[in-house]
Amino acid sequence: MPLPTGTTVQYGDIVLLVGKDRRSFIRTVSEGRRFECHLGFFEYDNLVGMAFGQQIKTNIGRQLFVLTPNIDDIVTHLEREGQIIFPKDLGYIALKLGVRSGSRVLEAGTGSGALTTTLALLVGETGHVYTYEMRQKMQERALNNVRRLGLLDRVTFHLRDIERGFEETDVDALFLDLREPWAYLEQARAAIRGGGMFGAIVPTMNQVLELIENLYDGPWFFLSIEELLLRTYKTIPARIRPDDQMVGHTGYLVFARAVERDSLDDMNVKREAARAAAEDETADEGNGVDTDDRDSNR
Ligand SMILES: C[S@@+](CC[C@H](N)C(=O)[O-])C[C@H]1O[C@@H](n2cnc3c(N)ncnc32)[C@H](O)[C@@H]1O
Numbered sequence: 001m002p003l004p005t006g007t008t009v010q011y012g013d014i015v016l017l018v019g020k021d022r023r024s025f026i027r028t029v030s031e032g033r034r035f036e037c038h039l040g041f042f043e044y045d046n047l048v049g050m051a052f053g054q055q056i057k058t059n060i061g062r063q064l065f066v067l068t069p070n071i072d073d074i075v076t077h078l079e080r081e082g083q084i085i086f087p088k089d090l091g092y093i094a095l096k097l098g099v100r101s102g103s104r105v106l107e108a109g110t111g112s113g114a115l116t117t118t119l120a121l122l123v124g125e126t127g128h129v130y131t132y133e134m135r136q137k138m139q140e141r142a143l144n145n146v147r148r149l150g151l152l153d154r155v156t157f158h159l160r161d162i163e164r165g166f167e168e169t170d171v172d173a174l175f176l177d178l179r180e181p182w183a184y185l186e187q188a189r190a191a192i193r194g195g196g197m198f199g200a201i202v203p204t205m206n207q208v209l210e211l212i213e214n215l216y217d218g219p220w221f222f223l224s225i226e227e228l229l230l231r232t233y234k235t236i237p238a239r240i241r242p243d244d245q246m247v248g249h250t251g252y253l254v255f256a257r258a259v260e261r262d263s264l265d266d267m268n269v270k271r272e273a274a275r276a277a278a279e280d281e282t283a284d285e286g287n288g289v290d291t292d293d294r295d296s297n298r
Pocket of ligand 1 (some may be wrong): 083084085098108109110111113114115116133134135136159160161162163177178179289
């Protein structure tokens with residue numbers, strides 16, 4: 001994989017170049033070729049052997065830091081169309097899905113490939129990512145993004161509507177980023193191994209409600225609804241304070257574990273109890289009674 005692991009730049013490395021104005025570029029170090037930007041140009045040959053963290057001078061004496069890109073940088077620089085999953089959510093999604101070296105992970109839709117790329121970097125050489133997209137143009141863009149990072153052998157791209165189901169079975173985790181994730185829960189359950197993780201991101205609470213209702217009635221356990229708020233700060237030592245603007249909303253994250261139908265039957269009693277408790281809660285709310293401890297474990 002061309003993401004650098006050494007301390008000095010080599011041909012074929014993917015590097016992050018950052019000017020003092022913070023404008024940044026991700027490029028592959030190519031023999032005999034030239035990098036050009038608003039700060040001038042330099043030959044890639046002159047980068048080879050330089051230690052990461054140093055600066056390279058352009059033909060007009062301007063400088064750029066030579067760095068190794070993080071997943072955050074890579075996702076920010078992807079060619080994209082439409083909504084992508086933001087880095088703040090990507091990291092948490094990967095953590096909640098339990099993605100690690102060797103994991104087999106499935107996702108839909110591919111979109112611009114922000115999650116695909118993140119997963120491909122995390123599953124390592126022994127894992128694999130299967131991604132489904134129904135629009136050819138979107139798939140091509142994502143495929144180019146993944147190819148540019150040298151990760152194509154870690155990803156299988158499927159061009160099809162997931163209504164027709166998934167080809168893979170026993171995947172460790174499955175994530176849906178599309179408008180109506182609840183419509184594909186049967187297909188999802190058929191693809192995930194027992195105990196594996198399901199996740200989805202949706203922008204509205206109306207969609208969360210629909211998804212939760214459908215998960216609640218199916219072979220799923222440990223349901224959770226989460227939202228991440230990230231506040232960034234000005235880094236000027238004399239006046240450290242929050243930035244004036246922040247991303248107010250990206251999406252709600254819903255997770256669940258896939259369980260066997262038999263064990264689900266055992267849980268029906270609990271589920272009915274939870275429903276009854278919810279009804280009681282509604283009644284009690286009118287009386288001002290605190291019912292927090294009656295939550296079900298689904
Ligand atoms: C919001 S984008 C996904 C963005 C992607 N997660 C990323 O981070 O770059 C949603 C994608 O799902 C695709 N899609 C929607 N419904 C689909 C379906 N039933 N089967 C396959 N792909 C679908 C859309 O074409 C679109 O490209």
